[in-house]
Amino acid sequence: xxxxxxxxxxxxxxxxxxxxxxxxxxxxLRKNNPDIDQIAVDHNFFLEGLERMSDLRYLKHNLNxxxxxxxxxxxxxxxxxRAKAKIIYLxxxxxxxxxxxxxxxxxxxxxxxxxxxxxxxxxxxxxITPLVDNKLNQFEYKLNQIEHxxxxxxxxxxxxxxxxxxxxxxxxxxxxxxxxxxNAHVVQNAKNLIVENKKGDQFYASPVxxxxxxxxxxxxxxxxxFKKVNELPYTFTKSSAELAEPIFTLGYPRExxxxxxxxxxxxxxxxxxxxxxxxxxxxxxxxxxxxxIDKDGEIIGIISSKETNADGVVFAIKSKNIYNALxxxxxDNAINIKLPTRNSLKDLSRVKQIKKLEDFIYKVKGN
Amino acid sequence: xxxxxxxxxxxxxxxANDSNSIETIYRExxxxxxxxxxxxxxxxxxxxxxxxxxxxxxxxKAKSSSFTLSCQLQTYLYSICRRLWLKKLQRQNRFNPAIxxxxxxxxxxxxxxxxxxxxxxxxxxxxxxxKLGEPCKSLLEAxxxxxxxxxxxxxxxxxTNADNAKTQKYKCLMRLxxxxxxxxxxxx
Numbered sequence: 001x002x003x004x005x006x007x008x009x010x011x012x013x014x015x016x017x018x019x020x021x022x023x024x025x026x027x028x029l030r031k032n033n034p035d036i037d038q039i040a041v042d043h044n045f046f047l048e049g050l051e052r053m054s055d056l057r058y059l060k061h062n063l064n065x066x067x068x069x070x071x072x073x074x075x076x077x078x079x080x081x082r083a084k085a086k087i088i089y090l091x092x093x094x095x096x097x098x099x100x101x102x103x104x105x106x107x108x109x110x111x112x113x114x115x116x117x118x119x120x121x122x123x124x125x126x127x128i129t130p131l132v133d134n135k136l137n138q139f140e141y142k143l144n145q146i147e148h149x150x151x152x153x154x155x156x157x158x159x160x161x162x163x164x165x166x167x168x169x170x171x172x173x174x175x176x177x178x179x180x181x182x183n184a185h186v187v188q189n190a191k192n193l194i195v196e197n198k199k200g201d202q203f204y205a206s207p208v209x210x211x212x213x214x215x216x217x218x219x220x221x222x223x224x225x226f227k228k229v230n231e232l233p234y235t236f237t238k239s240s241a242e243l244a245e246p247i248f249t250l251g252y253p254r255e256x257x258x259x260x261x262x263x264x265x266x267x268x269x270x271x272x273x274x275x276x277x278x279x280x281x282x283x284x285x286x287x288x289x290x291x292x293i294d295k296d297g298e299i300i301g302i303i304s305s306k307e308t309n310a311d312g313v314v315f316a317i318k319s320k321n322i323y324n325a326l327x328x329x330x331x332d333n334a335i336n337i338k339l340p341t342r343n344s345l346k347d348l349s350r351v352k353q354i355k356k357l358e359d360f361i362y363k364v365k366g367n
Numbered sequence: 368x369x370x371x372x373x374x375x376x377x378x379x380x381x382x383a384n385d386s387n388s389i390e391t392i393y394r395e396x397x398x399x400x401x402x403x404x405x406x407x408x409x410x411x412x413x414x415x416x417x418x419x420x421x422x423x424x425x426x427x428k429a430k431s432s433s434f435t436l437s438c439q440l441q442t443y444l445y446s447i448c449r450r451l452w453l454k455k456l457q458r459q460n461r462f463n464p465a466i467x468x469x470x471x472x473x474x475x476x477x478x479x480x481x482x483x484x485x486x487x488x489x490x491x492x493x494x495x496x497x498k499l500g501e502p503c504k505s506l507l508e509a510x511x512x513x514x515x516x517x518x519x520x521x522x523x524x525x526x527t528n529a530d531n532a533k534t535q536k537y538k539c540l541m542r543l544x545x546x547x548x549x550x551x552x553x554x555x
Contacts, residue, residue, distance in 0.1 A: 053489060
């Protein structure tokens with residue numbers, strides 16, 4: 001018997017399409033012929049697999065139909081936003097608000113020395129305490145302010161806005177004309193925004209673009225005291241980064257700029273989100289909006305969030321999205337933002353790369 | 368509370384993929400499962416996945432002729448969901464030993480084991496289908512998955528008659544079997 005006829009017979013027998021007579025002779029054939037019996041056993045097993053596939057497809061279809069019906073009827077609901085439930089954004093909300101600059105200027109001129117010694121003491125106490133609390137941040141912050149003041153007599157005092165910041169995150173220049181990129185969740189509900197560079201110079205900024213879907217925001221420094229930067233040292237890649245690629249970041253989880261390094265762990269983000277990467281790096285609240293940079297100084301992404309329940313699972317928005325955002329801005333606001341085209345970080349040691357980079361990484365603060 | 372007979376009838380309906388039975392089971396059990404999962408560090412979306420997987424386990428059991436329900440359907444489903452959720456938590460490495468259980472449970476380890484075996488076989492079959500490529504994949508799916516008749520398939524795929532379509536189906540089937548068993552034997 002040819003095998004196709006045999007398989008056909010097996011299937012007809014299985015589906016009950018045989019007459020009693022045919023059935024009996026087929027059973028007889030199997031009984032007397034071990035080879036045919038083996039073929040029948042294999043084929044039946046295989047058909048079972050196909051049948052299960054068919055059954056489950058219908059079942060899943062049915063289950064989904066029933067689910068949507070019940071959701072429509074309001075019998076069941078999937079309350080809660082998945083993204084909010086499990087990931088946290090990496091920006092720092094001060095529990096207590098801190099007073100930004102301005103007022104300090106006057107205090108400094110009165111009793112600079114005593115203030116510095118006072119805060120330094122406090123800082124020492126802080127160093128041996130492993131707890132990072134917001135109080136420490138405040139002291140550190142104020143100390144920095146005072147130091148800047150002393151170092152730089154011509155500090156941009158007038159540029160320092162008078163308002164209380166209640167969060168801090170990171171951002172960086174995408175265009176020397178004062179365009180800074182950060183996360184949309186950082187600026188989303190902010191009434192006032194300032195950006196602050198490494199030296200402590202603060203500038204007013206306002207968002208020209210904020211899109212919660214891709215979680216990107218672009219701020220324009222509106223302060224007249226901001227000096228245009230002619231050339232940014234880094235570039236933005238459009239192509240996809242590779243798994244295991246070493247990466248690093250600079251950001252402001254503290255008042256001082258913090259360096260961190262890690263690697264690319266997956267090409268998609270939370271729940272398979274293809275617009276972001278999963279990276280493994282140590283980050284903390286305040287790192288949101290920081291650049292993810294590869295060894296050649298190309299920016300591959302922007303840090304946005306980390307998974308609450310897992311260690312070292314951080315998500316970064318792919319830099320390709322920046323290009324799309326710029327296109328939207330050009331279309332909607334007629335603002336032409338030009339990303340840097342020349343990379344001057346390649347083949348430098350990491351220390352030198354950071355030296356060149358850090359001036360363009362900003363704190364983003366607001367209330 | 369449902370009587371034993373009513374529950375038997377529901378299971379028969381489920382085994383036959385009857386949407387009314389599925390709806391009844393869904394309606395009467397889903398919320399309890401969602402409450403349980405959400406209480407134990409899950410999200411409603413997890414609850415949906417776990418519940419639907421439990422329905423598949425139940426379906427597989429209901430299909431087997433030897434299965435009789437030895438406890439209430441609700442208890443049974445709850446036990447399966449609890450076990451599936453524990454497993455998922457373990458896989459995610461955040462096993463919470465103090466998982467809350469506010470209901471009677473029954474042992475369902477055998478069910479879960481055989482379900483896992485079946486699922487992995489199913490994955491092999493689906494992968495084999497994927498590797499098969501077109502038009503074989505569509506042809507076999509039309510016949511074995513969608514259960515359409517040979518003349519219908521012949522017309523749809525443009526064969527001049529059902530016999531030609533059948534010959535083609537046979538060739539495709541042999542290729543699929545070859546791919547499937549090659550992987551199946553490797554994994555065992």
